[in-house]
Amino acid sequence: MLTLLFTALLALQPRSIHADQSLPSATFRASHNSYSGNLEGSKSTIQYQLDHGVRMIEFDIWDTNFSSNKDYSIGHTGPGNAVDHTSPNPSSNLLSDWLAVVNSWSAANPTHAPIQMLLDIKTDLTDNANYAAGNLAALNQVVTDAFGSRLLWASNAPAGLPSVDALRGKVLVVLSGDGASRSQYKSDTGSSPSVARNNRGQIVELHDDGGINLWYWSGKVQSDGSVKWLRHGKFDTGITPAVAINDDGWIVEVHRSQVSQTVFSRVGRFDDQTGEIIWGSSSKYDNGVSPSVAFVDGSLTLREIHQSQSNSQRWTWTGQLNTAAMTVTWTGNAKTSDPFYTKTESNGVTVYKDSSSKLVYSSGSFVGKRIAYEQVAFVEFQSGNSAELQDGAIFYAATASDKSFITNARNSGKLVRGWDFDNSTLATTPLANYPATNHPYDSWYETLVTANKAII
Known part of the structure; x- marks a missing residue:
């Protein structure tokens, strides 16, 4: 009844x-x-x-x-x-x-x-x-x-x-x-944020957690300029990461070791269907600190600039991405007076920490918007x-x-x-x-x- x-x-x-x-x-x-x-x-x-x-x-x-x-x-x-x-x-x-x-x-x-x-x-x-x-x-x-x-x-x-x-x-x-x-779920915290965006709107943000771990956010830039963050995860140990992405969704990141003055690189691939990143293995390529990286003219060639572990001298490497092996071959190590590549801005998107130490981004009319699920x-x-x-x-x-x-x-x-x-x-x-x-x-x-x- x-x-x-x-x-x-x-x-x-x-x-x-x-x-x-x-x-x-x-x-x-x-x-x-x-x-x-x-x-x-x-x-x-x-x-x-x-x-x-x-x-x-x-x-x-x-x-x-x-x-x-x-x-x-x-x-x-x-x-x-x-x-x-x-x-x-x-x-x-x-x-x-x-x-x-x-x-x-x-x-x-x-x-x-x-x-x-x-x-x-x-x-x-x-x-x-x-x-x-x-x-x-x-x-x-x-x-x-x-x-x-x-x-x-x-x-x-x-x-x-x-x-x-x-x-x-x-x-x-x-x-x-x-x-x-x-x-x-509402927001994220971190240190040393870096960002890379390609011409297809695929976007990757990397940061360290203030300790020993490296984390990523990946997503897509929407038509209104906002970012839809799709995936988040821990991918390595280290500090001060930098990242580059080409228009085919290939990613190369560089970072310093959390325990020594050495620098490492790792290759990733952006899955356009899910936004997930498939990561390869990490590999040491030099001694140094403060690494930065960029693709050259949208190709599979990269250039890296970092600072000496002993003084203020900057050094550069040329890298060739092997997509089949998901590795980078670094050659041509030399001194350089060129500036570091910009880590916190890419193709109209800027990442930084707000006054409450939350990770945020600015893009178009969106200013200080939290990076979040x-x-x-x-x-x-x-x-x-x-x-x-x-x-x-x-x-x-x-x-x-x-x-x-x-x-x-x-x-x-x-x-x-x-x-x-x-x-x-x-x-x-x-x-x-x-x-x-x-x-x-x-x-x-x-x-x-x-x-x-x-x-x-």
């Missing part, structure tokens, strides 16, 4: 239940650790939750065995922990399989109120060396593959969110959990988090017992989640937008959310 009632109400939306309203003023049924079903609380399957009006679903995600699974896993204290596999829940612990359940339900119920798909990151994704190891670019791919056109990208709502009715049929992914992962997901700010995570955040969260945080955030126009909302004494005025409970069908909860005109 209850299922039939909710089905009837859903069919009536959006016209006959409540007048359209802004998302931050709305209340929605929400479950905590939704995947745990009846193993922790009384939630039943994901489909049952959605059928009965739950509009915030939470999955805890782990990067364990990502390289072999090519996917994240769900679970409470670890992959598979407290995961209720009761049909029609998936039999696997793979995130993509569980997101597919939400997407299929959304497709079958296109007038539903927007679903918040909360991903609670349980492991630090910033130490994953690249996309193949499960960094945040991989998480973006999993999410976009799962929801396609039903997904509302955070980058498409930079100044706020449309009304509830305008978002019917949409899914909003929100990142919670590990603070370092959430922070790096595509903002597919919204990033949640939680009670006790840094000011960086609070900056620009729309979604706020705290344990349901932190009533002052929830009340203040609601009164500030934020979308607020209170988790472990498991008895009526935790209610605030105004109520959290998403009172995330382990008991969504208990009479006290139904009475409370009905009184607050929860939208389905």
Whole structure:
């Protein structure tokens, strides 16, 4: 009977239940650790939750065995922990399989109120060396593959969110959990940034992390001058990198060793389909510091200029790129009075650190824009988090017992989640937008959310 009632109400939306309203003023049924079903609380399957009006679903995600699974896993204290596999829940612990359940339900119920798909990151994704190891670019791919056109990208709502009715049929992914992962999703830090852009719009940024590691960002310059950063990863150890790219997508980088006054080179290839860089091996070619490099007239010939490790004398090499072997043969070493090649500007794009030490770029009308992953997901700010995570955040969260945080955030126009909302004494005025409970069908909860005109 209850299922039939909710089905009837859903069919009536959006016209006959409540007048359209802004998302931050709305209340929605929400479950905590939704995947745990009846193993922790009384939630039943994901489909049952959605059928009965739950509009915030939470999955805890782990990067364990990502390289072999090519996917994240769900679970409470670890992959598979407290995961209720009761049909029609998936039999696997793979995130993509569980997101597919939400997407299929959304497709079958296109007038539903927007679903918040909360991903609670349980492991630090910033130490994953690249996309193949499960960094945040991989998480973006999993999410976009799962929801396609039903997904509302955070980058498409930079100044706020449309009304509830305008978002019917949409899914909003929100990142919670590990603070370092959430922070790096929004921005990156580093030292000695360098950039290279070719005439096809392919772009590579390199930097060291202020320690011993070298990192890259790769992407494409868009028609409006902005850069779509597609991939990010660690590719070597060293400091003070410089980079060049030709119009065929061949990349040569040079850098100084982090432990000695020696310089190394490495060849890479830009994959135009994915934006990924395939790197060859690193090779020492000289002693020295402050290396710089450039292709000569778009060919496979390069010129490198660096400084002596002993004095201010600059030296140069001519390099010939062997694309089959992904190596450079360096010849013609000689002194030079020529200046270093510019590292921080290439073909109209400049990279640098802003006042908060974030890596940024300027290109055309875009000035000081942060180098970051595509903002597919919204990033949640939680009670006790840094000011960086609070900056620009729309979604706020705290344990349901932190009533002052929830009340203040609601009164500030934020979308607020209170988790472990498991008895009526935790209610605030105004109520959290998403009172995330382990008991969504208990009479006290139904009475409370009905009184607050929860939208389905």
